[in-house]
Amino acid sequence: MSKRLKVLGFGLLLFGITVYSLFPFYWAVISSFKPSSDLFSTTLKLWPIPWTWEHYKNVFLAANFGRNLLNSLAVAGGTTLVALSLGSFAAYALGRLPLHGKNVLLYLVLAMTMFPQIAVLSGLFVLLRGLGLFNTHPGLILSYLLFTLPFTVWVMTQYFRTLPRELEEAAYVDGASPLMAFWRILLPLTGPGLVTTGLLAFIAAWNEFLFALTFTVGDKVRTVPVAIAFFGGASPYEVPWGSIMAASVVVTVPLVVLVFVFQHRIVAGLTAGAIKE
Amino acid sequence: MISTAQKRLAWLFVLPTLAAVALVAFYPLSQVFRYAFTDAWLSGTSSPQWVGLQNFRDLLQDPDFLASVRNTLFFTVVSVSLEAVLGMAIALALHASFPGRGLLRAAVLVPWAIPTVVSAQMWKWMLHDIYGVVNLIGTKIGLLSHKVAWIAQPGTAMASIIVVDVWKTTPFVVLMLLAGLQMIPRELYEAAKVDGASAWQQFRKITFPLLRPILLVTLVFRTLDALRVFDVIYVMTGGGNQTESMALYNRRVLVDFQELGYGSAISIAILLIISVFVVIYLYLMRRGVYE
Numbered sequence: 001m002s003k004r005l006k007v008l009g010f011g012l013l014l015f016g017i018t019v020y021s022l023f024p025f026y027w028a029v030i031s032s033f034k035p036s037s038d039l040f041s042t043t044l045k046l047w048p049i050p051w052t053w054e055h056y057k058n059v060f061l062a063a064n065f066g067r068n069l070l071n072s073l074a075v076a077g078g079t080t081l082v083a084l085s086l087g088s089f090a091a092y093a094l095g096r097l098p099l100h101g102k103n104v105l106l107y108l109v110l111a112m113t114m115f116p117q118i119a120v121l122s123g124l125f126v127l128l129r130g131l132g133l134f135n136t137h138p139g140l141i142l143s144y145l146l147f148t149l150p151f152t153v154w155v156m157t158q159y160f161r162t163l164p165r166e167l168e169e170a171a172y173v174d175g176a177s178p179l180m181a182f183w184r185i186l187l188p189l190t191g192p193g194l195v196t197t198g199l200l201a202f203i204a205a206w207n208e209f210l211f212a213l214t215f216t217v218g219d220k221v222r223t224v225p226v227a228i229a230f231f232g233g234a235s236p237y238e239v240p241w242g243s244i245m246a247a248s249v250v251v252t253v254p255l256v257v258l259v260f261v262f263q264h265r266i267v268a269g270l271t272a273g274a275i276k277e
Numbered sequence: 278m279i280s281t282a283q284k285r286l287a288w289l290f291v292l293p294t295l296a297a298v299a300l301v302a303f304y305p306l307s308q309v310f311r312y313a314f315t316d317a318w319l320s321g322t323s324s325p326q327w328v329g330l331q332n333f334r335d336l337l338q339d340p341d342f343l344a345s346v347r348n349t350l351f352f353t354v355v356s357v358s359l360e361a362v363l364g365m366a367i368a369l370a371l372h373a374s375f376p377g378r379g380l381l382r383a384a385v386l387v388p389w390a391i392p393t394v395v396s397a398q399m400w401k402w403m404l405h406d407i408y409g410v411v412n413l414i415g416t417k418i419g420l421l422s423h424k425v426a427w428i429a430q431p432g433t434a435m436a437s438i439i440v441v442d443v444w445k446t447t448p449f450v451v452l453m454l455l456a457g458l459q460m461i462p463r464e465l466y467e468a469a470k471v472d473g474a475s476a477w478q479q480f481r482k483i484t485f486p487l488l489r490p491i492l493l494v495t496l497v498f499r500t501l502d503a504l505r506v507f508d509v510i511y512v513m514t515g516g517g518n519q520t521e522s523m524a525l526y527n528r529r530v531l532v533d534f535q536e537l538g539y540g541s542a543i544s545i546a547i548l549l550i551i552s553v554f555v556v557i558y559l560y561l562m563r564r565g566v567y568e
Contacts, residue, residue, distance in 0.1 A: 010373070014381060017367055021385050024399045024444065027410055031402060044413045090294035097287035098280065105291060112302045116505040116551060118524040119544045122312060122531050123305025125319070146301045153294060178286045207392035209508040210524070214532060225394040229512050241402050248395045255390040263383045270449065271456040 025252065032056070032245040039242050055242035056250075064219040065247055068227040072251075074137050075212075075223055076205040079144040083201045084194060086145075087152030092182050094153065095160030096168070106157065112150040117210050120146065128215055135217050143211045148201040155200075155272045159193030160186065196269035199262055203255065224251050312541035319535040332542035342543065345526040346550070348435070348519065353503040356439045356446075360499055361492065363443065364450025369484075371451065372458045382455070389448035397512035400441045404428060434518035441509050446502070450495050457491035458484070490562070497558045504551050523547050 031039060032055050033048040059065045090109075094102055124143050125134075133139030163186060171181040209225045216222045228251070231244045259266065313332055317325035336342050371382055388396065403410050406426040415421035427437045461484065469479050507524040510516060516525045527547060531540035 010370070010375070013370055014375070017370060018381060018384055020444075021387055021448070024396065024403060025387060025391065027403055028399045040408050042408065042413065044410070044417060086294045086297055089290040093287040093290035097283050097290070099284070099287040099291065105295070109294065109298060112298060114501065114551075114555065115302055115306070116501075116524070116547060118505055118507065118527050119548045120302065120305040120309060121528065122319075122537055122541050122544060123308035124301065125531075126308060126537075127300075127305055143301060145297050149294060149297055178283045203390060207394075209392070209394050209511070210528070213511075214528065225392050225508075228392075228398055229394050231398075241405070241408075244398050245402060248398055252391050252395055255392075256387055259386050259390045260383045263379070263386060266386070267452050267456070271453055 025256070028245045028248050028252070032242060032249045034242065036242055055240075055246035058240070058243045059246045059250065063227070063231070063243065063247075065224075065227060065250070067219050068222055068224045069250070071137070071221055072206055072224040075140045075144070075221075076202050078137060078141040079148055079205040080198050080201045082141060083145060083148040083152045084198055087149055087197065088156050088187065088190065088194065090153050091156030091160050092186065095157040096163075096182075096186070097178070106154070109150050109153050112146065115146065117146065121210070121214060124211070125214060134215060135221050137221060139215055140212060140221065140223070143215060144205045144208060147208075148204055151269075152197045152201060155197045155269055156190065156193055158272055159190045163189055192265065195262070196265045196272075199258065199266060200269045203258070206251075206255070309541045309544050312537050313545045314542075315538045317537040317541075319531065319537045319540075321535075321537075325538060328538070332539050333546070335539065336542060336546055341521070341526055342523075342546075344519070345521045345523045349504060349506065349522045349524075352435065352439060352442075352506060352522065353500060356442045357496060357499050357503055359439070359443045360447050360450050361496060364447050364454055364495075365488075365492075367447065368451045368454035368458060369480075372455060382452075385451055386448050388445050389452075391445070393445060393508040394512050396445045397441055397509045400437070400444070401428065401513055404437055428514055429518065431519040434514050435520050438510055438513050438520055441513065442503070442506065445509070446499060450499065453491055453495040454488060457488045461487050493558070493562055497555075497562075500554055500558070501551060504554065505547070523550070 030046070030048050033051040033053075034045070035050060035052045035054065038045055038048070038050075093099055094106055099105070124146075128134045128139045128143065131139070133142060167185055167189070168178075168181045171185050172178075176184070207225060208223075209229070212223045212226045213229070216226065219227070224247075228244065228247050231240060231247065312325070314327060314329060315325040316328050316331075367385065371378065371385065391399075404412075404427040406412065406424060406429065409427075411427070412421065412424040416424060425433060427433045465483050466479060469483060474482065505524050506522045507528070510520050510522050510525055514520045516522070516529070521529075523543070524547070527540060527543045530536050530543060534540075
């Protein structure tokens with residue numbers, strides 16, 4: 001009997017954890033489908049009946065949200081690509097090749113993650129303006145390297161180190177150059193590492209707010225987080241909560257899918273720096 | 278020789294990354310240090326004058342800055358403590374084996390993946406004074422005697438921000454602690470059971486001491502993040518109702534007031550405050566190693 005009670009208690013605890021984690025997202029989905037009359041009502045309705053596409057139509061037709069989505073895709077995709085290519089070359093050198101002061105370099109790169117973004121905000125602002133990159137996609141991508149490149153280098157270096165030495169040696173015996181050994185043999189083997197770091201870089205860039213807010217003007221380059229923060233700035237009395245929730249659901253669904261599909265990869269990447277086996 | 282070719286290649290491969298690091302981190306930072314000692318404006322035509330330590334002297338007298346430091350420290354201490362306790366509880370629960378554990382672990386990770394701005398908006402709607410689900414449920418089950426304007430008054434505004442931040446970042450703590458729990462050898466618990474140790478004793482004598490290093494690392498990450506909090510406050514209150522953080526005030530001075538010199542001095546001050554925390558944590562970790 002007491003054992004059964006224990007199981008029941010544990011089940012309740014797990015249920016509570018699930019509700020706590022998912023309810024806000026659930027509520028956003030429900031709200032995004034409620035007609036405005038139900039949305040702005042003081043009767044509690046946990047289910048969207050009747051339901052409507054109205055808010056989704058508003059988001060894409062009235063607001064410039066499609067443009068914001070494309071901007072986010074371009075910026076997050078571009079950041080991921082640049083960080084992965086720069087980062088895996090550097091990681092190969094740091095993990096596999098003879099290089100003086102390797103550890104100093106590695107820690108120099110890692111020190112960047114300790115940089116608060118706000119601390120370089122003014123310097124980056126002036127830099128981007130000077131380079132003519134203010135309010136451009138390349139400008140945002142460049143600034144996002146500040147927080148994507150360090151962990152890309154760090155995690156990829158760990159991956160390169162785990163690959164067996166014999167692989168390259170066999171390639172050298174066959175007359176391959178170090179570049180060929182990297183390109184043909186080692187890089188393909190780090191596939192899982194590339195997926196992990198790529199995912200984390202993409203999510204970080206997709207979610208970034210401070211730089212996107214400060215280095216863009218208007219909808220030309222503005223990304224999704226800034227757009228969502230600014231929804232309904234027109235009048236404080238008429239905040240379009242339905243549209244905000246619809247937009248929130250649109251940007252969150254791909255992330256939730258990524259989490260469920262790549263859970264293990266994401267966890268491996270996030271814990272890579274902190275846990276040494 | 279392969280070895281010289283390798284050395285040359287190594288430098289060739291590292292160079293682009295070093296160049297990027299120099300361009301987006303070290304160069305801007307050096308500029309921030311330079312501006313901090315001038316009266317430069319963000320969109321000024323007049324050439325900036327060297328003012329020495331004047332900006333820093335002004336900072337110590339600036340009530341808005343001092344308030345932002347207080348708010349940030351309060352936010353950091355409360356939210357990181359709550360995340361540690363809650364994260365530990367959830368990690369221990371999810372470490373047990375039960376059907377559907379993988380799915381539940383993924384579900385717990387969801388708040389981490391949601392952009393901070395979006396999670397702030399979701400909660401802001403849930404906390405809406407008239408139509409918010411928190412007020413609707415709270416008054417219905419009698420937890421609240423009347424509806425509360427959570428975000429519109431000091432105290433509850435900061436509390437709301439902390440709730441959102443804890444919701445969003447506890448998953449990170451959970452997954453770090455879960456990774457740590459997986460590394461504790463099962464035999465230790467079996468031996469403890471044989472010796473008749475209670476669950477609480479097992480936690481106190483085995484789990485907690487062995488988790489300490491990773492808990493500390495996690496708290497370092499979380500503290501550094503919390504000290505630079507920006508997104509969640511910007512969306513929830515815009516810094517009103519005594520919730521302005523250091524980062525928010527810094528951006529206000531830089532962008533809204535266009536004070537490049539003074540704003541850069543604030544950035545340096547934030548860096549200094551954060552490095553104090555880094556030093557404290559490094560000390561704690563070192564002590565943990567030699568204990």
